[in-house]
Amino acid sequence: MLQVVCIKQVAGSETRVKVAGDGKHLDTAGVTWILNPYDEFALEEALRIREKMGEGEVVAVSIGDAGVPTTLRNALAMGADRAIHLKSDVPSPDPLAVARALAAEIGPLAPRIVWFGRQSIDDDQAQVGPMTAELLGLPGASMIATLEIDGDRAVVEREIEGGREVMEMQLPAAFSADKGLNEPRYPSLKGIMAAKKKPIEEKPAQLGEPNLEVLSLELPPTRSAGRIVGEGKQAVAELVRLLREEAKVI
Amino acid sequence: MSILVFIEHRDGQLRAVAREALGVASRLAASLGGPVVGVCAAASDPGLAALGDAGAERVLLATHESFKLYHPSGYAAAVVAAVKAVGPAAVLFSASAMGKDLAPRVAARLGVGLASDCTGVEVEGGKLVAVRPVYAGKAVQKVAFPGTPALIALRPKIFPAAAGAKKTAAVEPLALPEAAPESRARVTRIAAAAGGKLDLTEAEVIVSGGRGLKAPENFNVIEDLAEALSATVGASRAVVDAGWRPHSDQVGQTGKTVSPKLYVAVGISGAIQHLAGISSSRCIVAINKDPEAPIFKVADYGVVGDLFEVVPALAEEVRKLNAHV
């Protein structure tokens, strides 16, 4: 059984954002690149399924610039069997363009499951998973917190406001993983060594025309520090007064 | 040109986010000069005529028994059919759990761009421009739409819910292709959260606890304050990863983005990933024993002290106030 995991290289969550000279994108000088955290949940689940079935192949696919193979190596070190790097120098291509390029590559592979993260922690779009599923004509579910597979049937739960939605579908299907689906493993030393020999295939990404136009990237107005009302429980009466009379929130 | 709004319902009731989107739509329609039209997929009419008071001129309703619960392909087919019927300049969704799944499906079917989780929408020089937080709120991006319609999903609780127009909307049936209700993925049921608590993304008041609580059982002080404030309980990732609280309670970059009017952070240091999730709160209160904790840099009001002393006193003071009003 073949599973494809779509992974994105993103700026680490500690990144202090600086705007590049074009006024539209992140200044990438000094940025630490990581595997998008949600994609780790996706990859982990794919690896567990392969391990449980005792057979099958997990292929990591990523669209991005010349730096992406470093992150693909991480995926291979975690346990993916091989990787495909779809090369593009477009800074933050829009989700539909990404979905089209992924679908064009993934379709012919005819995987049983296509995996995504819930969202990328840079653009925060949370779109590529369900879009690619639509383009591939696959059923599926986004932001899944649990998954059970029984033969051809999959049952998932996705978190919604005040509860969980239970969904059923037939495989092949596409899922995007939410935090909580599992606890991703750390690559072992053996895994890191093995990853060096695993193949990364390179080809151009078929992104097509852009579907969104970025006009600007700006730093948000900073939330200025308010005041320390006081220390210990003596401060409580004044805090309540301020919340009621000044902030008017209680 | 018209603005189309996807109308969400649950348990036969319209959801508040529908009125938030209608409010934005009315403002856009006023500057573009066209009507606001709703589209809804449901098993039966959830009271759509009432949306006239939120600015909807008419609402197109696709009915099918399987549309009682969220139905990804059926709902997507309904929005696509409405787009074909109305030819709108924009389609607005809420970036709710449902909207986050549905809007990208519609975008893929229509082959147009979508801006997710927007906190602002404007018309600039006749063009729609969406404003959206990126890098977990550390930056703000403005995007325009090369294609039509522009697809826009709005962050819940940012925009005021529209009401008061004293009109009723015309509810018109929307026909779907026969195969539309068929689906290979279906929602079988909704498992409600324990205690029926209000979701963090919908809460007006949130009290969150962090590692400063020291042990899971100590969350009772958080729960007690939350009860006094009619608040929902949240948590930092540190305590979720420790297994003290469920994942659904986590606030922050890899948890929930919240927009309450009051956010109380207790024993939370204020790591950048936590702050990312709370930056659109109206008022932030921090209670922490360390005066240097980064949370105080963003808090409107801070109390330096031992949470085990301050939080019960605060709960008591709030209860006193509640007894007076």
Ligand SMILES: Cc1cc2nc3c(=O)[nH]c(=O)nc-3n(C[C@H](O)[C@H](O)[C@H](O)COP(=O)(O)OP(=O)(O)OC[C@H]3O[C@@H](n4cnc5c(N)ncnc54)[C@H](O)[C@@H]3O)c2cc1C
């Ligand atoms: C990729 C990534 C994603 C992440 N996503 C998130 C996320 O979504 N949400 C999130 O919250 N974190 C997230 N984190 C983790 C984040 O970096 C911090 O580790 C986490 O927020 C710390 O939680 P905390 O504030 O509860 O604990 P700590 O940082 O340990 O802070 C505990 C605080 O309690 C105070 N304290 C202790 N005892 C008392 C007392 N008796 N009275 C009063 N105060 C007391 C201390 O002074 C301290 O400030 C993420 C990290 C990474 C790398």
Ligand SMILES: Nc1ncnc2c1ncn2[C@@H]1O[C@H](COP(=O)(O)O)[C@@H](O)[C@H]1O
């Ligand atoms: N450039 C990319 N290459 C491969 N997969 C991607 C890329 N961008 C996004 N994805 C996948 O789509 C998910 C959602 O991304 P987004 O819609 O950008 O929030 C990510 O978690 C990845 O699984």
